[in-house]
Amino acid sequence: AQSVTQLDSQVPVFEEAPVELRCNYSSSVSVYLFWYVQYPNQGLQLLLKYLSGSTLVKGINGFEAEFNKSQTSFHLRKPSVHISDTAEYFCAVTPGGGNKLTFGTGTQLKVEL
């Protein structure tokens, strides 16, 4: 079985500042990793995913994430946030070849002026 930990439930940050949202996972098998964003009262949208290859993954809206196998982490970063980035961010994993996503509890990113 897999599990995902997002230690930060809320992250406040000022506009144009950098941000990092942390994600750690646990699994006995190799996994694929995902970051999704959820805007209020909407469904989830994929930001980026790591399947294999380069450990630095670039996604939409200027986000990127780095897979670190030794630390079992997949932290999400953005060098300069915008007000429109205010949303809930979910890290998720699925076993390689698997079909169901296991989500973390989410991190609420609040960007302030």
Next chain:
Amino acid sequence: NAGVMQNPRHLVRRRGQEARLRCSPMKGHSHVYWYRQLPEEGLKFMVYLQKENIIDESGMPKERFSAEFPKEGPSILRIQQVVRGDSAAYFCASSPITGGGYEQYFGPGTRLTVT
């Protein structure tokens, strides 16, 4: 290409009633997943279906919950005799192929409130 569609978007039921949630996957997608999001929690997998088949229902509560994905028409998540604890957002996702890290595309969700 329309995205994943779910209806209704909001559903209010009194305790003991039945709730039916519908999901139309993206065109060309034959794999459907249902997830539940309780307040202040992440999404939890419930069931994975292909047309006319339940592939994995390991996340479904043993009683009162059922799901189907018929040959024609949307996928249905059915909750019988709802209780207050069923109040949650229910999300449907679809993918063209399963496994291999293929993206699951999510619908806007159905927010169920049990009074």
